[in-house]
Amino acid sequence: xxxxxxxxxxxxxxxxxxxxxxxxxxxxxQYPANIRVVRIPCTGRMSxxxxxxSFMNGADGVWISG
Amino acid sequence: xxxxxxxxxxxxxxxxSSAEAxxxxxxxxxxxxxxxxxGPAKKFVKxx
Amino acid sequence: xxxxxxxxxxxxxQLLREDKVDMVIGFRxxxxxxxxxxxxxxxxxxxDKLVWDSNCGVNLASYLTDRKExxxxxxxGCDSRNINTHIIENKIxxxxxxxxxxxxxGMIDKRKVSNSVDFDIIEVIxxxxxxxxxxxxxEQTFDxxxxxxxxxxxxxxxNPVVYDEMVAEKVDINQDVDRYADVRxxxxxxxxxxxxxxxxxxxxxxxxxxxxxxxxxxxxxxCFVDESQPQWLGKSTNATDTRGFHFLRAYHCAGRCTDCGxxxxxxxxxxxxxxxxxxxxxDCLENFEWQAGLNxxxxxxxxxxxxxxxxxxxx
Numbered sequence: 001x002x003x004x005x006x007x008x009x010x011x012x013x014x015x016x017x018x019x020x021x022x023x024x025x026x027x028x029x030q031y032p033a034n035i036r037v038v039r040i041p042c043t044g045r046m047s048x049x050x051x052x053x054s055f056m057n058g059a060d061g062v063w064i065s066g
Numbered sequence: 067x068x069x070x071x072x073x074x075x076x077x078x079x080x081x082x083s084s085a086e087a088x089x090x091x092x093x094x095x096x097x098x099x100x101x102x103x104x105g106p107a108k109k110f111v112k113x114x
Numbered sequence: 115x116x117x118x119x120x121x122x123x124x125x126x127x128q129l130l131r132e133d134k135v136d137m138v139i140g141f142r143x144x145x146x147x148x149x150x151x152x153x154x155x156x157x158x159x160x161x162d163k164l165v166w167d168s169n170c171g172v173n174l175a176s177y178l179t180d181r182k183e184x185x186x187x188x189x190x191g192c193d194s195r196n197i198n199t200h201i202i203e204n205k206i207x208x209x210x211x212x213x214x215x216x217x218x219x220g221m222i223d224k225r226k227v228s229n230s231v232d233f234d235i236i237e238v239i240x241x242x243x244x245x246x247x248x249x250x251x252x253e254q255t256f257d258x259x260x261x262x263x264x265x266x267x268x269x270x271x272x273n274p275v276v277y278d279e280m281v282a283e284k285v286d287i288n289q290d291v292d293r294y295a296d297v298r299x300x301x302x303x304x305x306x307x308x309x310x311x312x313x314x315x316x317x318x319x320x321x322x323x324x325x326x327x328x329x330x331x332x333x334x335x336x337c338f339v340d341e342s343q344p345q346w347l348g349k350s351t352n353a354t355d356t357r358g359f360h361f362l363r364a365y366h367c368a369g370r371c372t373d374c375g376x377x378x379x380x381x382x383x384x385x386x387x388x389x390x391x392x393x394x395x396x397d398c399l400e401n402f403e404w405q406a407g408l409n410x411x412x413x414x415x416x417x418x419x420x421x422x423x424x425x426x427x428x429x
Binding site for chain 1: 072075076077078079080081082083084085086087088089090091093094095097098100101102104105106107109110111
Binding site for chain 2: 357
């Protein structure tokens with residue numbers, strides 16, 4: 001399993017972290033490519049269901065950022 | 067989650083402003099590393 | 115206990131006769147021993163059907179959701195806290211309610227009783243703090259303390275926190291109980307043991323959703339388990355789906371659960387799903403000094419922001 005890479009489902013708030021991610025991209029910064037981003041309109045849209053669904057569908061990790 | 071037996075480091079929360087690209091990268095790296103250290107998730111994954 | 119019932123009948127009949135309420139929600143005798151069923155009384159003449167003994171474990175606040183009538187409701191400690199929760203969540207108005215408070219001496223766990231006798235139970239009689247169980251030709255007596263439900267054993271709010279009438283003097287509160295011994299036991303395990311603990315706990319679950327239906331907090335028009343677009347959880351007794359259901363249900367009750375034990379009482383398989391809700395209840399108490407439903411003024415922790423929040427990431 002040496003070439004195993006985790007899949008991390010990431011929920012980003014449109015106005016905060018999604019903006020930060022965008023800025024990181026525009027600034028051509030390097031970061032690990034393990035995250036799969038789901039943009040949510042606000043972290044208030046987050047629900048425990050999403051975390052559960054991510055894990056049930058095979059996510060190795062979940063990261064929520066507002 | 068943790069109480070139920072999911073490893074603590076699989077679920078992360080943070081707060082990043084839209085201007086903090088560097089912090090974003092720091093957190094991505096740290097989250098990735100901690101999940102990597104745990105290995106693939108076996109619990110709660112629905113078989114099939 | 116018998117005097118409670120008389121007083122309840124008297125008060126209910128009076129309320130109905132004077133047209134102060136349109137109905138009274140209480141308990142009547144069920145068809146099996148140790149199984150009183152909730153009932154709604156609308157005529158003063160029917161008030162005689164109402165009973166009260168130690169088999170009234172189901173939480174009556176579940177029947178208040180979105181009701182428009184004026185209601186008289188019989189409430190023990192936990193019911194009254196759930197009535198407060200309903201008022202906070204705008205599911206009923208205080209003006210609609212006439213609360214008949216019952217100081218509770220604990221409810222008995224029928225599973226405990228039927229597991230400790232080796233005959234078929236025909237009748238159960240209560241006398242003071244004794245429970246007499248009768249079968250065909252045999253009889254056994256228990257101390258009521260021995261057969262209490264687990265949540266009643268550790269209850270610290272047996273007296274109603276809100277009421278209009280009381281049927282008796284308030285009972286003494288046993289503050290000297292260790293409410294969270296079982297939660298701490300799980301907290302001390304490592305993550306694999308915890309996983310196994312809940313796996314064993316839920317292995318009997320048949321997904322009948324009786325716990326959800328009896329819960330006074332579960333009033334969503336469409337429950338997440340019934341949603342099909344997207345379908346969050348499968349319908350079968352798949353272990354992952356079952357765990358997902360119990361886990362999410364517990365989360366929906368976070369900061370609202372009063373540990374009334376309805377879920378466990380109605381479970382046909384005798385699963386202690388309070389193992390989930392109790393942890394969240396403990397966290398609410400430790401992190402936010404919050405106990406659900408004690409008054410209607412304070413906002414619950416999940417809809418208020420507090421600068422002294424213990425989690426750093428929200429600050």
